[in-house]
Amino acid sequence: MPTAVPTETRTAAETGAGGLPVVEAPDKLVPKDARELSKVFFARLAELEEGTPDHQYVRTTLIDMNMSLVSYAAGRFRSHGDEREDIVQVGAIGLIKAIDRFDLTREVQFASFAVPYIVGEIKRHYRDTSWAVHVPRRLQEARVELARAAEELGARLGRSPRVAELAEHMDLTEEEVVEARLASNGYTSMSLDAAIGDDENDDVSLAHFIGEQDxxxxxxxxxxxxxxxxxxxxxxxxxxxxxxxxxxxxxxxxxxxxxxxxxxxxxxxxxxxxxxxxxxxxx
Incomplete structure (x- = not known):
């Protein structure tokens, strides 16, 4: 137990929480105090029966104390354009999974254990919801690898790499590279009512350029x-x-x-x- 209990906590032997400190503002704790208190709360969580009020109190406090990890992980995905609150909510699911699966006997820092869960949950969210049309998972992953390979080869060659060069670099067939490129088109979509052209042609939309069956x-x-x-x-x-x-x-x-x-x-x-x-x- 930390030598100095944060000012946001008070002892609570009479609260029914097994003598654990009641954390008045767990989300306001500095990281060092959160780490130390988390060890105490995890030890107590392992002793409590799931579903009891004490178990619920300890688990909820652990979630609140470690939400800073979710905020840290969410910051990595700032460029995706989604609302930060939405990403934090998704990341919180990963934090809860990490808390439920963490074991103190592994002698691993909880932060090191939890961040991969949080990041994985956010990535899963993007994989399952961000594509405008359904694309198989292997092609979604190939799209990311293709972008990385194209950037690397482009810098090395001083030009855009050819399909054959990308296939050799990625250890894929040329057909698989072409398929991954086509799959990239499913990541974003545009409304047929979207205006095209300058301000003088605002009434011209994409639908005007799509042929109809004759x-x-x-x-x-x-x-x-x-x-x-x-x-x-x-x-x-x-x-x-x-x-x-x-x-x-x-x-x-x-x-x-x-x-x-x-x-x-x-x-x-x-x-x-x-x-x-x-x-x-x-x-």
């Missing part, structure tokens, strides 16, 4: 494929199709025109359409 082109291709197939049909079959799909006559009306029964018209139509469909699919 069904007329598909129709032209279908007609171009169908024409030679129709020429192979006999004159009666072509007339039958003309009456049905151009003049839009019923099967009964077609039968009267051609002098056959409605059943025969139905059978002839089915046979002709089947041959045309087979020819279209074979192209």
């Amino acid at each position: 069904h007329a082109v598909e129709l032209f291709e279908d007609f171009h494929t169908l024409a030679p197939l129709l020429e192979r049909l006999g004159e009666r079959d072509r007339r039958l199709l003309h009456l049905r799909f151009v003049e839009e006559l019923t099967q009964s009306e077609i039968g009267e025109r051609l002098g056959v029964s409605q059943m025969q018209v139905s059978r002839l139509l089915a046979g002709n359409l089947a041959r045309l469909r087979e020819g279209m699919l074979a192209r």
Whole structure:
């Protein structure tokens, strides 16, 4: 136990906390005092039954006393642009995991044990939530390695490295390097309504530059494929199709025109359409 109890604490044998000091403002402790008191609280935590009021008090105090570790770790991710409060909350989850898994008998400083948990939780948060579209984890990791390799090779070569050079440097195939580059596009996204250009063209958005499917082109291709197939049909079959799909006559009306029964018209139509469909699919 520290030789000098901080002014923010007072002894509390009567509080039911096993004689531990009650820390009035645990988040205000200087790092040295926090380290010393943490040892005492961890020793007591190991003795208490989980779920009891004393256990909850000791665990909560340990969290508050060591939140400075979360603030320190969160500072590493300042460039990501997220709200600091959000990152601190995520890092606090890592701190809680570290407290629940820490063992004094390992003779390891708690700070050394906890920081990797905190940083890992923050990195996991970015990995799972920061990508605009879902990208497999191996490609997310490859994106980071690719950026590092490109920077290193660029400095060495004095130019942007080629795909083959990156593949050799990273011990990957060229296809994997290209795949990692494509995956990088999933990290950020832009709204189709985003304005493009100068102030004079504020009404021009990205959506104006994206093409649409032209069904007329598909129709032209279908007609171009169908024409030679129709020429192979006999004159009666072509007339039958003309009456049905151009003049839009019923099967009964077609039968009267051609002098056959409605059943025969139905059978002839089915046979002709089947041959045309087979020819279209074979192209």
